Amino acid sequence: MIATVLPTYTRAPLNFVSGEGTWLVEQDGRRFLDLGAGIAVNVLGHAHPALVDALTKQANTLWHVSNLYHIGPQQALADKLAEHTFADTTFFTNSGTEACELAVKMARKYHHDNGAPERTDIITFDGSFHGRSSAGIAAAGSEKMTAGFGPLLPGFIHLPFGDHDALTEAAKSPTVGAIMVEPVQGEGGIRPLPDACLKGLRDLCDEHGILMILDEVQCGVGRTGKLFAHEWSGITPDIMMVAKGIGGGFPLGAVLATENAASGMTAGTHGSTYGGNPLACAVGCAVMDIVTNPDFLADVNRKAGLLRQKLEGLVAAHPQVFAEVRGSGLMLGLKCVASNMDVVNAGYSNDLITIPAADNVVRLLPPLNITTPEIDEAFTRLEKTATQVALNV
Numbered sequence: 001m002i003a004t005v006l007p008t009y010t011r012a013p014l015n016f017v018s019g020e021g022t023w024l025v026e027q028d029g030r031r032f033l034d035l036g037a038g039i040a041v042n043v044l045g046h047a048h049p050a051l052v053d054a055l056t057k058q059a060n061t062l063w064h065v066s067n068l069y070h071i072g073p074q075q076a077l078a079d080k081l082a083e084h085t086f087a088d089t090t091f092f093t094n095s096g097t098e099a100c101e102l103a104v105k106m107a108r109k110y111h112h113d114n115g116a117p118e119r120t121d122i123i124t125f126d127g128s129f130h131g132r133s134s135a136g137i138a139a140a141g142s143e144k145m146t147a148g149f150g151p152l153l154p155g156f157i158h159l160p161f162g163d164h165d166a167l168t169e170a171a172k173s174p175t176v177g178a179i180m181v182e183p184v185q186g187e188g189g190i191r192p193l194p195d196a197c198l199k200g201l202r203d204l205c206d207e208h209g210i211l212m213i214l215d216e217v218q219c220g221v222g223r224t225g226k227l228f229a230h231e232w233s234g235i236t237p238d239i240m241m242v243a244k245g246i247g248g249g250f251p252l253g254a255v256l257a258t259e260n261a262a263s264g265m266t267a268g269t270h271g272s273t274y275g276g277n278p279l280a281c282a283v284g285c286a287v288m289d290i291v292t293n294p295d296f297l298a299d300v301n302r303k304a305g306l307l308r309q310k311l312e313g314l315v316a317a318h319p320q321v322f323a324e325v326r327g328s329g330l331m332l333g334l335k336c337v338a339s340n341m342d343v344v345n346a347g348y349s350n351d352l353i354t355i356p357a358a359d360n361v362v363r364l365l366p367p368l369n370i371t372t373p374e375i376d377e378a379f380t381r382l383e384k385t386a387t388q389v390a391l392n393v
């Protein structure tokens with residue numbers, strides 16, 4: 001008999017009932033150190049007092065009004081994003097997938113309204129992940145996500161990750177309107193795009209009048225030690241997809257854009273019942289107030305350096321388990337020699353949460369406010385986990 005919850009996930013035998021900071025409590029009372037943060041969602045850990053306060057205050061005031069009216073917390077969050085990023089304007093969604101949908105629509109509408117309706121193609125890269133909607137799976141294009149779900153949304157050109165020649169050639173096509181890319185691939189196995197590549201991509205876009213869409217759903221909101229990952233390279237996109245961390249655990253996503261890129265999105269061209277609702281945006285404002293503080297980001301970078309250094313030591317000490325450390329900031333991956341699932345499962349037996357990714361990688365995406373003693377504790381548990389796995393390889 002089918003489970004009453006549609007069985008689309010292979011779930012670990014864990015059922016968390018509460019959380020505080022970097023810790024999750026299982027129903028049997030075990031306390032797990034959370035290096036997953038709900039896959040880069042809980043940027044400020046669990047039950048952060050400022051977020052609880054923002055949410056409860058808003059819950060006692062107003063839960064929902066339609067986007068037919070002005071929504072104060074939505075306006076406040078859009079203003080904060082405009083102040084701290086390249087963006088002139090933001091549309092709020094409830095998830096990353098919805099952000100992908102709008103990014104695709106926005107890019108196509110831009111070219112349509114600028115006299116080039118044929119420029120509907122969007123270049124994407126192998127190993128990418130942009131969500132599970134029809135546009136999202138067509139954008140990523142992997143067999144694993146698309147098999148059985150055809151006909152797929154047309155208009156995506158999939159290129160090998162890091163193949164400059166293929167990219168330069170594809171960009172010449174008169175039907176290409178946008179390039180969609182994650183500055184650091186998350187699901188694909190923590191694969192950062194070098195700053196020089198991001199700059200090269202920007203130049204290529206400018207040369208051919210192509211819109212640059214960055215997917216910062218996983219790598220954004222302080223995760224790499226800048227508010228958004230692309231800031232390391234000094235370039236700015238035309239359109240950016242955001243979700244996960246921006247809501248700190250409350251469902252919230254966004255598409256940020258320049259005035260020019262967003263010019264086709266006039267009244268009536270897009271909408272969402274819940275997108276930008278008062279509860280989500282009140283929490284989003286509280287997240288932004290904390291993560292945009294330069295001291296907070298400096299601390300993320302300090303801790304990222306510490307964690308990375310410890311992980312390099314871990315890899316050196318366990319060459320039969322790990323091959324390398326990769327990533328940026330507190331978005332780190334351990335490329336495994338052993339099976340990544342064996343590492344994740346052994347972690348569970350040591351009350352430690354890590355997240356598997358493609359390319360046989362284990363992801364470490366802790367809350368950004370993880371403390372130094374917690375990093376030490378994480379290392380102790382990772383050591384124990386690696387020793388356990390090594391005994392079985």
Ligand SMILES: Cc1ncc(COP(=O)(O)O)c(C=O)c1O
Pocket residue numbers: 039094095096097098100129130131132182186187215216217218219243244
């Ligand atoms: C880079 C990236 N884009 C898009 C998505 C889809 O976001 P959501 O699951 O909120 O729809 C994800 C989710 O993992 C992601 O990592």
